[in-house]
Amino acid sequence: MAKPSKDEIHYLLLKLHSLTGIVPIGAFLVVHLCVNSLRTVGVWPYQLSIDAINNLPFLLIIEITFIYIPILFHSVMGFYVVRLAKTNAHRYRYPRNGLYTLQRISGAVVFVFLIYHLGTTVAPKLWEGKHYFEAAPFLIDIMNGEFQTWQGLLIYTIGIVSATFHFSNGLWGFCVSWGILIGENAQRNGAIVFAMIGLALTVLGMTTIAEFNMNPIPVEATVAR
């Protein structure tokens, strides 16, 4: 096989940037928000789902392969893509141009938010070695604390809204750049559908935050070691 040219690598990397935003990162975002929204149903089903995840075999390898590496790749490529362009939404005030600019801003916001989010959840979990059934009470305890200050509420609200916007607008961008939505009407209707998906995910995240804020219930490990 011939060595891939610089152009072929460029095409492949940008296509992968687009794809990783949907799978696995977008898919993970949906699962993550859905699982966490179980908290609004009750602490018990919520804890069970965290138990299930934390008892998965090779959890760390799964997380690194399907979450951390794709997010890191998507972020690095994202910053590269931003550097290629110069936004002009202040001069050419069209809705789609505004969304284009917001897509770049929200991406950067999510990147910063993720450093905070990982630093306050996964990092202490790994540092203190809380695995299997010990993870749920440890993480729930952290999250109960996170939403008791207005700073915490603000950080998570901004983080979640940026992420759901970036994902739903990115879904539209994916569909247009891969040639799934071609016609003007198709692109507009797609945008409406994706906006509704984004809105639903935002509501899911906000209700979870509200539940944590109003009912910070500590839990015991489901199965003691």
Add this chain to the structure above:
Amino acid sequence: MTNITLKIKRQDKPGSSSYWQTFKVPHRPFANIISCLMEIQKSPTTGSGETVSPVIWDSNCLEEVCGSCTMLINGKVRQACTALVDNLESPITLEPMSKFPVVRDLQVDRERMFKNLKKVKAWIDIDGSHDIGEGPIMQDQDRAKRYVMSECMTCGCCLEACPQFTIDNSFLGASTFNQVRLFNLHPTGEMKKEERLDAVMGEGGITDCGNAQVCVEVCPKNIPLTESIADIGRQTTWQAIKNLFTK
């Protein structure tokens, strides 16, 4: 008679620094920017009474068909010939396009656009040293679609307004992708389809489009540029999948 004030961004030669000068021309109903510039050419005197060299600009057809008089009028890219002073806010600012190298004053070098057309083989091959026979027949619906796309006059509005297109990067831009679609839709042009797609699947190619869709908003010919971009997105995606299994 009232006067119109024109604030013009000037530059003496390629690479030199730019400066602003203000001119006053008598108002005439239905005057366009070109006629104002011609008025300045008659007596190039600035608002402060200084006589300067006349302002240089590009123009040709004067009916929004050639694209050569494209410039920034009150900050937005458009053709000077169809910019009527009565519809513009005063003072009127004129600047050369910012994404192309300035030759002098309002005249820019748009060679990059024509080089890009060569890169993507934006033409239909005709007979060479021997007759290659009749071409396939084009469907009427394709002809109608192609007619709209063929109206591109390579003016550069879509590129000037595009956030992904900068003066020093290699982005091909909306007009070029539209030409790829135009010639790939032609039954004879389709024979070079893969070569055209190959030319837009690299640095500065279709993947660099960020879907800001300003191109379609500013296109003076109302070409469905974003449809063309999405269609080239589809064609290149299939091509990439095909390459993955056959190359």
